Amino acid sequence: MNPWISFSLTLNGKTYANGQLVELANELNKALHKNWQRHLGNFIKSWISDSDEISVQTSGSTGKPKLIRVKKSSMLASAANTCQFFHLQPNQNALLCLDTEYISGMMMVVRAMLAKLNLIVVPPSKSPLKFLADSQKIHFASMVGAQIHHSLIDETCRKFLNRMDTVIIGGSSISSYLEIELIKSEGNFWCTYGMTETLSHVALRKISPHLPPNEYTALPGVHFDLDPRGCLIIHANYLPEPVITNDLVKLLDSSHFQWLGRWDFVINSGGIKIYPEELENALSPYFHYPFFITSLSDEIKGEIPVLMVEYDHTPDEKTMNEWNKILSSVIPSKKKPQLIFTYPHFIYTSTGKIKRNQTLRQYLEKNHGKDF
Known part of the structure; x- marks a missing residue:
């Protein structure tokens, strides 16, 4: 029996379960001029298939993008880490404004399925908050630095951003200028550290003037050490083997590090x-x-x-x-x-x-x- 077909997903207030997810995926795949909708449909189809693995594409920032196969059970374990850390509860609203062609968007869907969140879906644009009504409540969102930047320079979006309960920021490290602006905003913002191979973030850093700068803390079940180059090695209890990175860090202890830069840069x-x-x-x-x-x-x-x-x-x-x-x-x-x-x-x-x-x-x- 296929265990993945039993998952349900709530999108924009409507819950889809069992066979309805197949219908939803087919409907999304009909969006001829909207790649992001087709990507969402493809991911849902892949998730509810009888395979225990799924194909994920790396971003290609340091080399050619490539497809890797990952276990759905590992994605669920990663999602559970995030949901538990941020105390996400059923029926809370989570914003999906990232393309589900990549791991960051996929993991928002997995978190929503696991924690029974209501996934508010908008196009993955530079200014995704413009698609939301002022009255919309968002409890949790994952965004990239460019989206944060464009949200801060638009006064309406800036106010909306500050009202969101929790925002995690990934994709790449943010600039000190952007960090200063976020500190002024007084919202609950977190920088993430992770990659496709770790199925989203494995460490977090809260943006706050009262905390050590550039210091990341491991999520539960994750610990770190260094290779001979001084690059970070990630051990996560949901991954089959350690992930050796090209990220040079100052390792403070097995759960904390300061990021220095890319070894290959x-x-x-x-x-x-x-x-x-x-x-x-x-x-x-x-x-x-x-x-x-x-x-x-x-x-x-x-x-x-x-x-x-x-x-x-x-x-x-x-x-x-x-x-x-x-x-x-x-x-x-x-x-x-x-x-x-x-x-x-x-x-x-x-x-x-x-x-x-x-x-x-x-x-x-x-x-x-x-x-x-």
Whole structure:
């Protein structure tokens, strides 16, 4: 007998059980011009199939996206961790504003099924709160940094965001500028740490001026250690084997760490290790355009840091002088980017992460022959 067909799901106040979920999935798959609805229908179909596993696609932020097979029982265990940590109760409203093509959106559906939540479904846009009525109550939501950013700059959305009981923020680390804005908002916001391979987050960090900055705490059943590179190894009781990451961390104990950056992003410039994410965090209050720190090969130093800014046109001399002044005042001279590149269209994953290597490569290809 298929145990997965017995699950029920409440969407926008209507509960679907047993055969009704099949009908719902088929109806969602008819949405010809709305991929996100078809993705939701496909996920529901996969969940209620008789297979104990499901295919999940990685985001592709650090390499080519790939499909992996994961156990539904492991997804349920991960969902239970989150539901228990945040004390989610039946009939509470959970907001689904992420694409269910990826693990972040899938896990919101699994949490809703497990905890009997009412899933409020809106398009996974940059400003998902615009689709909600002012009177709508949201007890729990999962959003990415770009959605938080756009919600904060719209006054109506900002007020709605502050009324939500709990918001977890994933996808990538948030900037210090965004964190300051969230602290001002006085809402209940949490940064998450996790990945597709861990079936959503395995550690959380509450955004608060009264707590240690950048310190993540493991969820129950999860503990950490380090590999020889200083990268985090994740042990979760619902995963068949440890997950070895490329995330450099300062391990405080087996349940707490401070995130430093990606091992594969580290720049070695004249023997000095530069963590791009550390510089980006320092610069974020001053740059209101998307940007990132990358590197180019250098005959003398091995590598030199480079600042890339998403900017629609070639910046004038005044703008470049302002940017260089910011770099000199914020970043130590030995770590300061030696070059500034502007490019009108960064390459992003579907989950909003910048594809750094691909963006730099495309920039260099289009500017081939210029003196770098």
